[in-house]
Amino acid sequence: MNIFCCPEAFDDGRLASLLGVESQEPEFGFKARVPLLDAKFDRTEVDMRIGNLLVEAKLTEADFQSKAKAFVDRYRDFEKVFRRRELPQSKTAYGSYQLIRNVLAAFALDCSFCVMLDARRPDLIEQWYAVMRSVKIGDLRVRCKVLTWQELSEALPTSLQQFLDEKYGIRPGPIEPYEFEHQGS
Numbered sequence: 001m002n003i004f005c006c007p008e009a010f011d012d013g014r015l016a017s018l019l020g021v022e023s024q025e026p027e028f029g030f031k032a033r034v035p036l037l038d039a040k041f042d043r044t045e046v047d048m049r050i051g052n053l054l055v056e057a058k059l060t061e062a063d064f065q066s067k068a069k070a071f072v073d074r075y076r077d078f079e080k081v082f083r084r085r086e087l088p089q090s091k092t093a094y095g096s097y098q099l100i101r102n103v104l105a106a107f108a109l110d111c112s113f114c115v116m117l118d119a120r121r122p123d124l125i126e127q128w129y130a131v132m133r134s135v136k137i138g139d140l141r142v143r144c145k146v147l148t149w150q151e152l153s154e155a156l157p158t159s160l161q162q163f164l165d166e167k168y169g170i171r172p173g174p175i176e177p178y179e180f181e182h183q184g185s
Contacts, residue, residue, distance in 0.1 A: 023051030
């Protein structure tokens with residue numbers, strides 16, 4: 001997420017265009033306040049808000065976490081937004097909880113939502129599509145997107161491309177999906 005702090009990231013307009021935002025002022029750790037059934041709010045954070053776009057960024061984390069069904073069922077708009085049977089789940093928990101929560105935040109705030117992933121992690125990309133397929137509301141589904149760090153890198157100045165390459169091995173352009181070996185796999 002460091003790249004969004006660099007003013008030159010937005011200099012030529014390519015990054016803002018790719019993200020579909022006009023604002024260039026990121027807010028990290030955005031408190032989305034997702035409504036719960038009891039008129040209270042979830043206090044968790046979205047990684048970043050930039051303009052009308054909420055972002056969940058995954059680079060080194062293993063997954064999108066699981067959460068007990070009883071906890072997720074407390075979200076006010078859960079039933080309205082999702083076909084619950086289609087969500088990734090076990091008997092007691094929903095998988096990809098961070099994605100579910102962030103889609104609910106986008107709905108509540110009338111925002112778009114983007115998950116940023118490493119293209120070398122097809123497992124995470126598939127988890128995203130499993131959640132997105134279960135969204136009932138067409139307009140919301142259209143406002144949800146996925147962007148790989150490799151795609152994002154193409155819209156960055158050379159200095160930031162070099163930073164992503166040196167630190168994470170992320171380069172612009174196509175890659176082999178299984179080039180990256182995730183620790184713990």
